[in-house]
Amino acid sequence: MTAIQRILCRVSMASLLTLIPAGQQAMAGRLTVHEFILANGLKVLLVEEPKAPVITVQIWYKVGSRNEVMGRAGLSHMLEHMMFKGTPEYGKGAFSKIIEKNGGNDNAFTSQDYTAYFENLAADKLGLALEMEADRMKGLLLDEKEFKLEREVVKEERRLRVEDVPMAYLVEEMYAQAFMEHPYHWPIIGWFNDLNAMTREDLKAYYDKYYAPNNATLVIVGDIKPEIALPLIKKYFEGIPQGSPPPPPSIAELPQKGERRIVVKREAQLPFIYFGYKVPNFKSSDVHALAVLENILSTGKSARLYDALVYRKKLALQVGAGYNELAADPELFTFYATVRPGVKVTDVEKAVLAEIERLKKEPPTDRELQKAKNQVEARYLFEHDSVFRQAMLLGTAETTGAGWKYVADYVDKIRGVTKEDVHRVARQYLTEDSRTVGILVPLPAKPEGAHGAGGAR
Amino acid sequence: MIRAALLITVIVVGSFRSATSQAAEIKPIRVVTENGMTVLIVDQPSLPIVTVNVLMQAGAVYDSDAKAGLAYMVAGMLDEGTKTRSATEIAEQIEFIGGELSAQGGEDFTTATLRVLTKDRDLGFTLLADILMNPRFDAKEVARVRDELVGFLQGEKDEPGIVAGKAFNEIVFKGNPYHRPANGDEKTVTKLTRQELVEFHDKFYRPNRAIMAIVGDLRESEALDLVRKHFGKWAPKALLVPAFHAPEPLPKPTLKLIDKDLTQATIVLGHVGIDRRNPDFYAVAVMNYILGGGGFSSRLVNRIRDEQGLAYDVDSVFEASVMPGSFAVHLQTRNAAANQALAGVFQELKRIRSEPVSDQELTDAKAYLIGSFPLRLDTTAKLASLLNLVELHGLGLSYFDDYPKAIAAVTKADILRVAQKYLNPDLYALVVVAKLAEAKIDANVVSNAK
Numbered sequence A: 001m002t003a004i005q006r007i008l009c010r011v012s013m014a015s016l017l018t019l020i021p022a023g024q025q026a027m028a029g030r031l032t033v034h035e036f037i038l039a040n041g042l043k044v045l046l047v048e049e050p051k052a053p054v055i056t057v058q059i060w061y062k063v064g065s066r067n068e069v070m071g072r073a074g075l076s077h078m079l080e081h082m083m084f085k086g087t088p089e090y091g092k093g094a095f096s097k098i099i100e101k102n103g104g105n106d107n108a109f110t111s112q113d114y115t116a117y118f119e120n121l122a123a124d125k126l127g128l129a130l131e132m133e134a135d136r137m138k139g140l141l142l143d144e145k146e147f148k149l150e151r152e153v154v155k156e157e158r159r160l161r162v163e164d165v166p167m168a169y170l171v172e173e174m175y176a177q178a179f180m181e182h183p184y185h186w187p188i189i190g191w192f193n194d195l196n197a198m199t200r201e202d203l204k205a206y207y208d209k210y211y212a213p214n215n216a217t218l219v220i221v222g223d224i225k226p227e228i229a230l231p232l233i234k235k236y237f238e239g240i241p242q243g244s245p246p247p248p249p250s251i252a253e254l255p256q257k258g259e260r261r262i263v264v265k266r267e268a269q270l271p272f273i274y275f276g277y278k279v280p281n282f283k284s285s286d287v288h289a290l291a292v293l294e295n296i297l298s299t300g301k302s303a304r305l306y307d308a309l310v311y312r313k314k315l316a317l318q319v320g321a322g323y324n325e326l327a328a329d330p331e332l333f334t335f336y337a338t339v340r341p342g343v344k345v346t347d348v349e350k351a352v353l354a355e356i357e358r359l360k361k362e363p364p365t366d367r368e369l370q371k372a373k374n375q376v377e378a379r380y381l382f383e384h385d386s387v388f389r390q391a392m393l394l395g396t397a398e399t400t401g402a403g404w405k406y407v408a409d410y411v412d413k414i415r416g417v418t419k420e421d422v423h424r425v426a427r428q429y430l431t432e433d434s435r436t437v438g439i440l441v442p443l444p445a446k447p448e449g450a451h452g453a454g455g456a457r
Numbered sequence B: 001m002i003r004a005a006l007l008i009t010v011i012v013v014g015s016f017r018s019a020t021s022q023a024a025e026i027k028p029i030r031v032v033t034e035n036g037m038t039v040l041i042v043d044q045p046s047l048p049i050v051t052v053n054v055l056m057q058a059g060a061v062y063d064s065d066a067k068a069g070l071a072y073m074v075a076g077m078l079d080e081g082t083k084t085r086s087a088t089e090i091a092e093q094i095e096f097i098g099g100e101l102s103a104q105g106g107e108d109f110t111t112a113t114l115r116v117l118t119k120d121r122d123l124g125f126t127l128l129a130d131i132l133m134n135p136r137f138d139a140k141e142v143a144r145v146r147d148e149l150v151g152f153l154q155g156e157k158d159e160p161g162i163v164a165g166k167a168f169n170e171i172v173f174k175g176n177p178y179h180r181p182a183n184g185d186e187k188t189v190t191k192l193t194r195q196e197l198v199e200f201h202d203k204f205y206r207p208n209r210a211i212m213a214i215v216g217d218l219r220e221s222e223a224l225d226l227v228r229k230h231f232g233k234w235a236p237k238a239l240l241v242p243a244f245h246a247p248e249p250l251p252k253p254t255l256k257l258i259d260k261d262l263t264q265a266t267i268v269l270g271h272v273g274i275d276r277r278n279p280d281f282y283a284v285a286v287m288n289y290i291l292g293g294g295g296f297s298s299r300l301v302n303r304i305r306d307e308q309g310l311a312y313d314v315d316s317v318f319e320a321s322v323m324p325g326s327f328a329v330h331l332q333t334r335n336a337a338a339n340q341a342l343a344g345v346f347q348e349l350k351r352i353r354s355e356p357v358s359d360q361e362l363t364d365a366k367a368y369l370i371g372s373f374p375l376r377l378d379t380t381a382k383l384a385s386l387l388n389l390v391e392l393h394g395l396g397l398s399y400f401d402d403y404p405k406a407i408a409a410v411t412k413a414d415i416l417r418v419a420q421k422y423l424n425p426d427l428y429a430l431v432v433v434a435k436l437a438e439a440k441i442d443a444n445v446v447s448n449a450k
Helices: A003-008 A075-082 A094-101 A123-138 A144-163 A166-178 A192-197 A200-210 A226-237 A287-298 A304-312 A345-361 A366-383 A387-400 A404-415 A419-429 B070-077 B087-096 B118-133 B139-156 B160-172 B186-191 B194-204 B220-231 B281-293 B299-306 B335-354 B359-371 B380-392 B399-408 B412-422 B444-448
Strands: A031-037 A043-048 A054-061 A105-110 A115-122 A216-222 A260-267 A272-278 A316-323 A332-339 A435-443 B006-013 B029-032 B038-043 B049-056 B100-105 B110-117 B210-216 B254-259 B264-272 B314-320 B324-334 B429-434
Touching: A031 A226, A031 A404, A043 A226, A043 A387, A054 A123, A054 A387, A075 A105, A075 A115, A075 A144, A075 A200, A094 A105, A094 A123, A094 B359, A115 A123, A115 A387, A123 A216, A123 A226, A144 A166, A144 A192, A144 A200, A144 B264, A144 B324, A166 A260, A166 A272, A166 A332, A166 A435, A216 A226, A216 A387, A272 A345, A287 A304, A287 A316, A287 A345, A287 A366, A287 A404, A287 A419, A304 A316, A304 A332, A304 A345, A304 B087, A316 A345, A316 B139, A332 A345, A345 A419, A345 A435, A366 A387, A366 A404, A366 A419, A366 B087, A366 B110, A387 A404, B038 B220, B038 B380, B049 B118, B049 B380, B070 B100, B070 B110, B070 B139, B070 B194, B087 B100, B087 B118, B100 B118, B110 B118, B110 B380, B118 B220, B139 B186, B139 B194, B160 B254, B160 B264, B160 B324, B160 B429, B210 B220, B210 B380, B264 B335, B281 B299, B281 B314, B281 B335, B281 B359, B281 B399, B281 B412, B299 B314, B299 B324, B299 B335, B324 B335, B335 B412, B335 B429, B359 B399, B359 B412
Parallel strands: A043 A216, A260 A435, B038 B210, B254 B429
Antiparallel strands: A031 A043, A031 B006, A054 A115, A054 A216, A105 A115, A272 A332, A272 A435, A316 A332, B029 B038, B049 B110, B049 B210, B100 B110, B264 B324, B264 B429, B314 B324
């Protein structure tokens, strides 16, 4: 993952790749998904993948910043951190310690739509991971002192990822403009004020509401047979009582009636532009055409944006597009570019828009369309090289509401996209009035020693 | 009420292919070709993909100070046009088949990687061989890429971790090639000429300086046929082994403060460490896991993050390279907490040098390092890249069996000994990038450590 992908990725963990949808493959390969639902509502997805003696165990809760309310931005992510701070059974820090001394790696990640926990470990340690995850589904210590300490850690995380990163700062502001009512308005990691206002009681209520088997999906991929895994899953999870159905999030959004534009001025080296269009998600039949459109514009050096802006016109250092189709609610189709030294950001914006306009004027070529399809198919197989990535795809699709079969059917659906579809969705969705533009305007560094009291900010 | 799990569906997509479990057995085939290229092959038929990783001993260590960034730029130019293909054609051909082809310059070596579907292996090898053997270094492309590199160098100044890391290496590796950033600096890169790129390529891109790992759905004999077909005409050249000064310990603790308008202080503290062939590597690995390399269980995480809430991330790393690399502790904390965090780091450095680790720590560390070893080999890309390092450092093909044994043999006495030998809380480089008026780094931190 490049630095820029990391900044643009709205998943709050450093080491994740941006999500790349994948799907069925007709070539010699294999994808068998075993699906089970326990009586308490826990859904289990299991894929046997024997190529290495390892497994990934991931539990996906259907709760993210989308479920938060105004004034408590960052609660989902804060709770993610507290999930490592002990249960009545296992004390503070025990979780990771136990997983690590069993040769495993564990971590978690929070997005707008989900919070997921994982352990990667030797296949014969499945029972341990299940036991530990089941334990923290049953109850947490949520110690007051630990919460206050961990809140400081999260604030450091915010400084590290947002406050001191000019591009990330802009991304946050752009989303806050693009979404007015909808919770996609605020950042996953939260604002300092909301973090400071958070209480232990907020966390407890949130945990009780959302951390129940009927609001979770357990995904296991690796060198394990279903007939061995299932009894273990039942042993540890069956006894956890079903919770009340969580309340639906407040997801209304005012229709956007015209372009919105924000500017961030701060000390930085190079201008940066980031803009997005309101587009549908997986629920729309246009989703696959939009995905092909993204590939044609943005995947690789032969894609239109790189070829025009970096290679031919020499306007940008980096340029690309991103379409988050596996979002629970319609999200943005985004474009970004880092401006080459000496180039005007307005010229970069014009050049990106020119490429968008070109696709609105005429369909892509046959070869471009075929290339995009080949890229999607190949990426599907590459993704399956990693059990972790496989599980992530299934977990994301399942948790956002697309369902894991969306993944299985993906390549077939992509194969059905026509040039005219791409042309049509470009005209339909990439419209000026649904656009929100963010521009980073660099200010020069203040002279050394000028940072004393009374300085900026 | 507890009931039996309800089996909803079992959906089979695609067809099963009988793939035997490859379990922990990693048995690479090693062949040195007629023209001197070392080839390592692991046949993994479970997915119809092939991953190739080429390690070229053509890294930034071969640059001169005045030409810093040369090796890095040569790597960046490989896919920007060959004698028979333009930059655009290379991109279009590999991307049309959904493949991935790239090159990246580093300190000791440059890495070129290829990933294609098995059915496209021949075209993949064709393009990989072409960019390694026949780059054109077209003047127009050279000028464009050079300007891009300068632009990226400028952008890096917004990344406190990179700024700190570069300043740290400059101090720690004085007189040694590692003191230069692999990607050079704006002054040196601006002056690089086409001729210099051509000469560097001619000297260092030779089969006898290449290690190639091929992992995936490809039989060994066919892999070798592809190598011979596409790389067979690549002419070897007498090995160039420049003499380098090994990095030397610092004569005194050295503090470098960099003022920037930031909310956090980015801190790097450390000194010269060990090379990969050092027999103490395994004891150092266990010791460092306990100190700060161990995910969420290390002493540094415990003290700095869990007990004081001072940092999101704190770790310690030994870069065991061809020559001794660095030992460094990294952390970021709000400006005002910098001194407090640093004090914690010094306490932990001193503690691990003065008293043996506990039995439990030793057992847990070994269990982690041994148990998690298969996780470092669980994709074709991870395995290919590790195979090349095993070969580069002469660790031998039995490495995959040897590693767990070597870790298991480490004792508490070993850990105390290597902590005393390879950690030095008196002679270190300390770099802080921060809003200095708030961080108020205590200059006595340096002298207090004595």
